[in-house]
Amino acid sequence: MIYVAIAFLVLLALNLPLAFTIGISSLLYFFASGLPLEIATQRMVTSTQSFPLLAVPFFVLAGNLMNETGITRRLISFSKVITGHMRGGLAQVSIVLSALMGGISGSATADAAMESRVLGPSMIQRGYSKGFIAAVLAMGGLITATIPPSIGLILYGFVGEVSIGKLFLAGIIPGVLLTIAFMVATAIISKKRNYVVERPNPPSLGEVFHELRSNILALIFPLILIVGIRFGIFTASEAGAFAVVYAFVIGKFVYKELTYKKLIEVLKQTSLDIGIIMFIIICSAIFGYIMVSDQVPQHLAGFITGISSQPVIILFIILAFLFVIGMFMEATVNVLILTPIFLPIIKSVGYDPVHFGILFMIINTMGGMTPPVGVTMYTTCSLLECPTEVYVKESLPFIAAVLLLIVILALFPQIVLFIPNMVFGV
Template structure:
């Protein structure tokens, strides 16, 4: 395993993209161990042959389609109606928009980049500091990665053989609580700094109903998916195909904003997105196979259990490790590599795999929003032109908010599990 670790760290240190660092270091390991190269290739190709993985390209395409149908700008208007009267009006809009976009994009980085381009310039014009703007736009992506349909939860479910339907339901309450937590943090900071409201008075009931009606097609989308999966109308993969058809109907027949040129751009962007995801999946599978053949999961489990057998201390060690790794590697690769290592450890200690999956997904995603190499962080502050030290300082209150919520989620698992248990049974 020394070859694997050394080459992997070296490649990352030299700035090689994480997918290639994972794949090439795995190849060197297999060569050093004398494993036939045909087996390596077979393992890499076999990772793409899962029927459940069809959900990923479908949901990516559906998310890109919905972003071009006019849904995003309507959601911004609706978010402004709901939160415009609060301190830090535009920042509040960004948090609520992330919650609403969770049912559409499923990608934290995509959501943060989109909001940085759309809301970032307006927030700066209204006096918000660059660091505060970059921090809240990036941290809002945590909500997107938790509220269904989350691409990360799909990959976790496929890799760990955990019910995707249960994971989707389990993400709703934590996503809502993170939305509330971040909104409270924004309000406290904004009141102290004098970041003003967007509107003088709260919206009337009639204005809220009008906003709901304008966005009904986006709001009911995740509800349709969850109900369809629960009652066996379609599998998660078929739900992805349904999502594509749904997005096309909304874009062409309802809002009539999806033109041929926009459709071609959506297909181009989706091809790029999927190429990135699939190369990570393929290379991560080879890396995972190397870890298994080197008995890393078993060795790591024994090492952790030698330190303590207390289930919550073990969970703390695992979650701390996941968070630190998330600072250096992209979330998709982390989900695919770390799930087979840590899921058996925590389930052996009595933790529900759905409960662990939500905690795991939040921390893996948050790693991408922290220095030194957080992908979501870089996407946001590079668009806004914000120095990393300024971003880091402004992100601390939001990180503390999320960590406190994670402690609550860990100690009280029913917060996460009561919805899936109510719908699917215990």
């Protein structure tokens, strides 16, 4: 196993894409140990043969469709009415938009990239610093990855055999709390720097009702998914298929903004997105087999429980490890590789896997917003032409807010479990 770790670190240092790094270093294990390569091939194939996993490509396609149907533009309009009167109006708009996009894109990086293209130029024109813009837009992606339907939660549920419906419900309150925390941090910074407001006065009830009526088809989308899954109308995978049909019908026949040319571009982009995700999944399957064969979870569990027998300390040790490893590895990879390792430990000390899944997803996704290899960080900085060192400085207040919230959620599990326990029963 040691040579696999060495090969992994060397390939990572050479800046090889993570999927190739995982796949090549894992195959070395088979060559060195004399195991037949047929096992690796079988593991790669069987990792894709899962009905729940169909939710991932469906939601990726649905998110790309909705970005081309005018729904995103309408959500921006709704967000401006709700938060435009606040100090740092456009920054507040971006945070609320991230919360609304949680039920659409399900991807932190996709959300941050879209907002950087749409809101970034306008925020620069209004005098916001590029570092602040990049930090707000990137960190807002955490909300998207927490509020259902999150692709990361789907993968966690798939790998850990945890109810995806419960995970979706568990993400609602933490997602709302993240939104509030970011809005408070943004308001404090914006007031200090005297950033502009978009509207002179708070919205009237009539304005809110008008915008709500105009955007109701987009806003009720997450509610339809959650209710449908809870009452057995469809599974998570079927919900993804429904999301695709919903997005197509709304874009083509209601808003009439989805042309066939746009549809072709959406299918091309979705093919690329799904190809990348699935390649990571099949390579991670080989790595997971090696972990199980060498009893890595058992050894690691023994090491962690040897440090302390207190469940809360064990939880925070694991969360600290996830925070560090998230800085170096992509979030999807971490979910696929680390869930089988840490979930049994968490269960053994009495924590609910749904509770841990939300904590895992927040802190794991935040790795994409931190150096040295944060994908979301580099996406926003690249699109806004912002130096990463400036971004890092501006992101510190938001990172502090997230870490404080994680501590609260870890110490008070019922904040996370209240809705799923109420809906599904304890």
